[in-house]
Amino acid sequence: MADPTTDHHLLAPVPDDDGAPFWEYAARGELRVQTCADPACARPRFPPRPCCPHCRSFDSEWRRTSGRGRIWSYVIPHPPLLPAYAALAPYNAIVVELAEAPRIRLVGNLVAAADAPLNSVPRERLRIGAKVQAVFTEVDGVHLPRWVLERP
Template structure:
């Protein structure tokens, strides 16, 4: 399994994920408050360097997906074919997070039958312990 390599701006995302929280960086300016992802030091909307981390519901929909054949990453060769999905967050449709659709937290990325993948399917975030204090966001269908 590949572990994230957080930078200074993205480190809080991983700290919250380790606690089972999906949070997205937001502008800290009272005149803006726009959500942004990936995290960065400056708001692309207003230029403010103020920021905060807003709790998300963890709900979204599959915006896109792919089934890599052969596996693009050697660390995932044993679970190929596997899915990689792009999830549009319910509260922030401009923000899309990548991950895997799984039956339950911690399941491998090939645990869902590929015929169940559908653009627009509603999903909910779950977190899988990845060791070294990391938890990876994964996605589960809202209706199994």
């Protein structure tokens, strides 16, 4: 079992062929979103998939975002959803709406700094609409996007 006092994330992502570029860019500290490459469509999509759900084009590109967004929703699990997270409770899980692509929402954690533990932000600091910025931390060779408040 992972040591919650040293591990910042206990569930590791499992990249697939469609999502692999997302993790490759994250390793460079870039938050990119798959976007339809058909100029008539050009809509972003997440999660990544082979075909555009809007125009059915199979052409896509990965566009860099500013990494800025706002908290669209959040939860503080009571009790922790998995036993391995018990030592980190209370912690948050947030849904972030990206500034450049409001229909794109990513799940993560609000933390005080990239390498801070999941419980580093007091629950009273969480609020719907709060502006956040993506940061990245490496856990077991995978760079995970997390979120910090734009104005702490």
